[in-house]
Amino acid sequence: MDQRHKEYIEYYRARLKKYEGNPMYPHSEAAERAMLEAIETAADLNEFRDRLFAGNLHVKVAVALVKDQEAARLKHFRSIEETVRARGPENILKTVSQMESTISDVMDLTSEVNHILDANRIEIAVDLLVDHFWSDFTALENIEVSERADVPDRWKAEHRSAAEADRAKGRQLWQEIDLPAAKEWDSNWKMNYALLSETRHRRKLPFPDSTLARRIEDHKKYRGTDNGR
Known part of the structure; x- marks a missing residue:
């Protein structure tokens, strides 16, 4: 050898x-x-x-x-x-x-x-496109503050208008930017909030189920996804 x-x-x-x-x-x-x-x-x-x-x-x-x-x-x-x-x-x-x-x-x-x-x-x-949900939390909190803040009556209309303006902007961005970008990955993609309850996504959201349910409804209004889009 x-x-x-x-x-x-x-x-x-x-x-x-x-x-x-x-x-x-x-x-x-x-x-x-x-x-x-x-x-x-x-x-x-x-x-x-x-x-x-x-x-x-x-x-x-x-x-x-x-x-x-x-x-x-x-x-x-x-x-x-x-x-x-x-x-x-x-x-x-x-x-x-x-x-x-x-x-x-x-x-x-x-x-x-x-x-x-x-x-x-x-x-x-x-x-991971469902991460749009929690990445929008700052906007949801701003809307919540505008709508629920304890302010004098003369400012309430202004706060309501600010909340509606934020929602309108959120829906516009969703239709013009976020949704088209998502459909480049999957042409049939729609926001599926049920995924948020699955372990891989739920562990990113450290709050009770009741808060999750409330935030989902807030997000639907903010992004205009309550009609299935």
């Missing part, structure tokens, strides 16, 4: 140690172990190369790492109820499982994974 062969063996041993005994990487450990065994028992590097391509070992290592990483991501997202983000790793695992036996090029795997991740990023972006 020449020196270069020995150095490659040490290299693959070091790669195996990255995953050995780690419960998050069972597929990677098995694939790296198979790679190490192939080079340790080969008569020379030429034989190892033949084994590598005959057994598709390099692709199996890449597939194993994707499976382990995406399984860990899926477990994490499910544990914190990030259901939209979980779709990415879930779809990757499903797709890899279907094409695993036919993959012959790591680039094909990389391309498919990136395609799924890109689609999931759009899903996440669309899901």
